[in-house]
Amino acid sequence: MKKHVITASVENHPGVLARIVGIISGRGYNIETLNVAPTQDPQVSRLTMQVPGDERVLEQVTKQLNKMVDVIKVTDLTQKRYLNRELVLVEVNAPSGKRAELIALADVFDARVVSVQKKSLTIQMVAERERVGDFLDLLRPYTIIDVSRSGVIAVARAD
Numbered sequence: 001m002k003k004h005v006i007t008a009s010v011e012n013h014p015g016v017l018a019r020i021v022g023i024i025s026g027r028g029y030n031i032e033t034l035n036v037a038p039t040q041d042p043q044v045s046r047l048t049m050q051v052p053g054d055e056r057v058l059e060q061v062t063k064q065l066n067k068m069v070d071v072i073k074v075t076d077l078t079q080k081r082y083l084n085r086e087l088v089l090v091e092v093n094a095p096s097g098k099r100a101e102l103i104a105l106a107d108v109f110d111a112r113v114v115s116v117q118k119k120s121l122t123i124q125m126v127a128e129r130e131r132v133g134d135f136l137d138l139l140r141p142y143t144i145i146d147v148s149r150s151g152v153i154a155v156a157r158a159d
Helices: 016-026 055-067 099-108 129-142
Strands: 003-011 033-038 044-052 071-076 082-093 112-116 120-127 144-149 153-156
Touching (some): 003 016, 003 055, 044 055, 055 071, 082 129, 099 112, 120 129
Antiparallel strands (some): 082 120
């Protein structure tokens, strides 16, 4: 199933995010990732979401968003050139004999150890969502204790 990356500029005031999520989930569509933060204009926030589904799902989600008064602009980045990043913090089991391996693996992925505990390491990584997924797949044999992902953020690239 295709994952559509949709961004929206929205008015930055209470209740906007709840209404957006309600409209989309109320129609039976899933939001796989969601990220919202103010832009350079504190009155406007940028919402980035990843929605799985076919072209019909994409069309319905963008139509519903465009109908909302608080939504300024909606952009489907899926068919455009765009940059995306995701932040992940992952705590992984790290007995003393495996720490060097884990640190080397993190280094290969341009990730870094941000915390060292007695029996684990916490690693931070910022990369494209596919690369984050690859990194997590390689960490699974070490036993992932906890993981927190920011969700995708994205911007269109100029042609």
